[in-house]
Amino acid sequence: MTDLDPTRLLVPLDLGAVKASNRVFMAPLTRMRAAQPGALASDLSVEYYRQRASAGLLISEGTQISAEGQGYADTPGISTPEQVRAWRRVTDAVHAEGGLIAAQLWHTGRVNHESLHDGELPVSASALPVRVRTSLKDADGAVIRANAPTPRALETEEIPRLVEDYRRATAAAREAGFDLVEVHAAHGYLLHQFLAATCNVRTDAYGGSLENRARLVLEVVDACISEWGSDRVAIRLSPQGSFNGLADDDGPEETLHVISRLAERDLAYLHISEPDWAGGPALPEEYRRRLRVAYPGTLVAAGSYDAQKAVRLIEAGLIDAAAFGRSFIANPDLPVRLATRAPLNEPVPATFYGGGAEGYIDYPVL
Numbered sequence: 001m002t003d004l005d006p007t008r009l010l011v012p013l014d015l016g017a018v019k020a021s022n023r024v025f026m027a028p029l030t031r032m033r034a035a036q037p038g039a040l041a042s043d044l045s046v047e048y049y050r051q052r053a054s055a056g057l058l059i060s061e062g063t064q065i066s067a068e069g070q071g072y073a074d075t076p077g078i079s080t081p082e083q084v085r086a087w088r089r090v091t092d093a094v095h096a097e098g099g100l101i102a103a104q105l106w107h108t109g110r111v112n113h114e115s116l117h118d119g120e121l122p123v124s125a126s127a128l129p130v131r132v133r134t135s136l137k138d139a140d141g142a143v144i145r146a147n148a149p150t151p152r153a154l155e156t157e158e159i160p161r162l163v164e165d166y167r168r169a170t171a172a173a174r175e176a177g178f179d180l181v182e183v184h185a186a187h188g189y190l191l192h193q194f195l196a197a198t199c200n201v202r203t204d205a206y207g208g209s210l211e212n213r214a215r216l217v218l219e220v221v222d223a224c225i226s227e228w229g230s231d232r233v234a235i236r237l238s239p240q241g242s243f244n245g246l247a248d249d250d251g252p253e254e255t256l257h258v259i260s261r262l263a264e265r266d267l268a269y270l271h272i273s274e275p276d277w278a279g280g281p282a283l284p285e286e287y288r289r290r291l292r293v294a295y296p297g298t299l300v301a302a303g304s305y306d307a308q309k310a311v312r313l314i315e316a317g318l319i320d321a322a323a324f325g326r327s328f329i330a331n332p333d334l335p336v337r338l339a340t341r342a343p344l345n346e347p348v349p350a351t352f353y354g355g356g357a358e359g360y361i362d363y364p365v366l
């Protein structure tokens, strides 16, 4: 295979209202290290994001839009004044280094546990039994896995409140100094639970036909746009994959239809999480080509990327930037390493979730 020039990753890219200095983005990465009480971005996370500010764009870890949206232990939120103040320290640190940061807006829906909500059941599109686990912590702070209960279905009357939670989280993200918001509609979490026929058997305007199943995600995106403008709003989807107990039966026609509806909105970018990093098949080239036609705007992709794959797909015009997850955990200075073909530190999965500074802010730079 031809060797492609990795410095092509350093070409700047327009992202709606802002301009990324390169095409090596940091993917959203849950680390379960928020400070308590209050689910706050911690002092350690200020340093963690600051160290990685050379990314073209940092995308924050999944950040709950409301207490209801939290589904894992010690993930941060973006709804209270304290949470806004805590994130402000992160965004100030990133901006002081010349970086950009998006807030990933998250509601986990049924990937959840009643112990996080004083015994109340998690919410989802439908009250169907679910085979999925979430991560909690024991009394010593060690991460433990727990089965999610059968959720309760959101009432139709509750949906406007849910949409409003996303709008308010967008306002909070702006106030906290983020540059963009990325709506998390991927990986089997709440918005994906509405999109997928396998776990949405509603009979109201939010279930049934594809048009109905897509209604919530489009209403959420429109609410975020109404708050901050389409050039500040992005979205993440994981079409053609199976994540968190959600086996998506929708074929390419269906997912591309939803994507073309999003394309009409002129968002900052569309972020595709590809299935192969989580045991799924590689995204077929044919699907990539159809995706590009359905979404002519800025397209970001993630999932088992290295510099060569990113450059190849950028040169082919199939994506505009690549987001890196595990390699950004282990390499705070990933863009320069990729561009100069420097060796990479190996990520240590044992310290991905929970814990403190180890495996979080102690990976060496070149």
Ligand SMILES: Cc1cc2nc3c(=O)[nH]c(=O)nc-3n(C[C@H](O)[C@H](O)[C@H](O)COP(=O)(O)O)c2cc1C
Residues within 6 Å of the ligand: 027, 028, 029, 030, 031, 060, 061, 062, 104, 184, 186, 187, 236, 273, 274, 277, 302, 303, 304, 305, 323, 324, 325, 326, 327, 352, 353
């Ligand atoms: C520790 C860890 C935490 C993650 N947390 C999130 C998250 O909060 N939101 C999200 O959309 N994806 C999350 N992902 C998926 C990543 O954003 C990314 O798509 C995935 O790691 C594949 O990219 P990679 O092969 O470069 O690691 C997570 C992945 C890992 C490994």
